Amino acid sequence: MADLRIDIASEFVGAKAFKQADTATSKLTKQVSALAKSYIGLVGAQKLARSSFNAVKAFAADDKAAQLLTRSLDNLGLAFADPSVRTFISELEKTFGVLDDQLRPAFQRLLTTTGSVAESQKLLTTALNLSAASGIDVVTVSGDLSRGYVGQTRALAKYGLGLTQAELKAMSFEQVQERINILFGGQAQLAANSYSGALDKLTVAAANAQEAIGRGLVDALSVLGGGGEGGLQNTIRLIERASTGLETFIRRFGVGLAQLKALGTGNFGQFVAIGQAEANRGKIPSGITPAIAAELKKAAAEKASLKRSKEQTVAITKQTKAIKEQTALQKAGTIFDVEQTQIVAALKGKINEDERKRLELQLALLTGNTAEASKLAGEIGKAQGLSAGLIAFLKDLPDAKNPFSGWKTYLDAIEAQVKRIATGGTGGTGGGIGGGSLITGGTMSNGSGTDFTELVPGLGAGSAFTDPRLGQFNVRIELDGQELTSAITNVQTNNSLSGKQVAVNRRTGTFATP
C-alpha cells in the first residue's frame, strides 16, 4: 500500500528520466554496433565456411551423378560412349541452361529404358523441349517419355498433346514423339535465348563454379593428407587426431586448474588424487580395457546362446522320441484289440447312417479320440431326440377310421327299400306307386294324397285295376348289388366333376357331400 501523503512541493524529473533513457539507448546502440561488427565478422566466417561446405557438397553430388551414369553405361556395355555422353551433357547444359544435376539423371533414365545412346540423346532433346513448354522439370519429363517408350503412354496426356487416352494407346511411341516434336520442337532453344534462359545459364555457370571450388577444396584436403589415393583419408585421420588432441587438452587444462586450486588450499592429498584419476582415466583396475571387456562380454553371451540352443535341441529330440514310442505302442495295441476289430469289421458292412455313427462313436471312445467322440455323441443324441419326438407325435395321433364303414348300412337301406318296392307296398310320403301290388288292391295316389283311383272310372278304392282289353301283366324289378354300387360311384364321379366334392375326413370318420 502506498503511503498516504500530501505532497507539498514536487519536481518533474521526467526529462531526466528521458535523458537517462536516451543515454542508455546511446550506450546500447554503441554496444549493438560493436556487436554487429563482431557478428558480421562471425557471419562472414560462417558464410565462408558454409559456402565452402556447399561447394564441396555440390561437387560431391555432381561427382556421384557422373559416376552413376558412367556405371550405367558400363553395365549396358556402352562404356565406350562415356566421353561422348559427358560432352553431350555438358553441351546441353551450356546451350539450354539446364543443370547437369538434372540432365544426368534424365539421361540415365532414358538410357536404361532404351539401351541406346543415340536414342537416349534424341529423347533427351525431346524431353528438354517438352520440359521448356510445360514447365515440368526435365527429369520427370524424361521419366514419362521412358515409360511411353515401353508402351505406358498414359502419363504423356498431361502435357497437352491434343490426344485422348484412346488415341495415345492406339498410337505408337514414334508417332507420339513425332507429334511432340511438331508441337513443341524448338521450345528449349527459345527458352534458352530468353532472359529467363540467360539467368538459367548464369545459374549453371555459378553451379559449375561451385562444383569447381568444391573439387578444389577436396583436392586441397587430399594434398594436405599427402595427395594420391589415400590423401583424403590421411586428412580425415588428421582431423580426428586433432579433435581428440583438442579434447584431451581441454580436459587436462581443467585438471590442471583443479590441481592448482588444491595446491592453493594446501590440500596435497587432493592434488595427487586428481593427478592419479587423470592418469588412470579410461583404465580398469584389473587391466582390462573397455574394448577387451566388451569382447569378453560378447564371447560370454555367444557361449550362453550356444548352450541354450544345444539344450533346446536335446529337449526337442527327447520329446520327439517319446511321442514316437507312444504312437508305436498305441498302434500295436490297436492291432490286437478285438473289440476294435469287430467295430471296424462292422463299419465295413452294409449299415445305415445311424448305425454307422454309433459304431464310429464306439471306435472313437475306444481309441481315445475325444474330439471325434464328442462330435459323434452330439450327432447321435440329436438323432435320438428326433426319433423320440416323432414316436411321441405318432402316438398322440387318433386312430384313422374306415371311411367306407358307413357304406354298408347305406347300401343295406337301399336294398331294403328296393325290396320293399319290389314287394309292392307303398309307404312314406313320396309320390309313386304305393306299397302292395299295383294289380291286386293297391291304391294309386300322388304325394299330396290325391287318389288316382278317382280318375279311372269304375276304379274304386281297393278294387283291382283290370281292363279286359289289356289282359294281365306283371312287373318285376331285380337289382344287382354290383350295378347299384357302380351307379352310385358314377353319380359321385359326376358330382365330383360337377364341383360337388365328396368330403372324406379320414381322422374324424365323416363322409359327406356338399
Add this chain to the structure above:
Amino acid sequence: MPTSVKGATDLRKALKQFTPDLAKETTKEIGNFLKPVVKNARGFIPSNSEIPSGWLVGNQKGKWERVAFDAAVARRGIGYKTTPSRPNRSGFKSLVSILNKTAAGAIYETAGRKSGIDGRFTPRLPGSLVGPNQKSQGRAMFKAWQQDQGKAKGAVLDAIFNSAAKFNARTGGK
C-alpha cells in the same frame, strides 16, 4: 496537485555539498512550518475508547492484526518528510510531504471515501471526512491540511526559494 518546483533537487544537492549549514537551516525551517500541521493532524486521531472495540489491537487476530488500531501508533505514524522521494510513474519527485504511514491511521483517514459512510464500520468512526474532492478527503492529516488553508505550503515554498537565493548569494550565482 502538488506545486512543481523546478531545480529543487539540484538545489538540495548543491546546498548539502557547498553550504551544509544552509541545507540544515532550510530543513529546519521547513520542519518548523510543517510541525503545527502534523501536530494538529495527530490531534484528530481518536483515542482507543472512541474506536469500535473490534478494531483495537488485541481483538484482531491473524492477518487483520496488522491493521488493528492503536491510537499511539497511529499518531506516531503521522509526520513530515523533507528528503526527495523516488520519481513516481508520472515522473514527479516529491520534495516535501506530510505522511500518514501506518495502516490503521490510513484506514481511519480514508474509510468511507469511496463507499460512503455506510455499513457497520464507518458510521461508528469518530470524526468526519473533510476535503474538496475524494482524493483529498480525510479525517486527520487531510483535515489538518485543509484547516491550515495553504499557509504551510506557502511557507515551505518560500523557504525553498529563500534558501536558493541565499545559496546564490553565497556562491555568487544569479
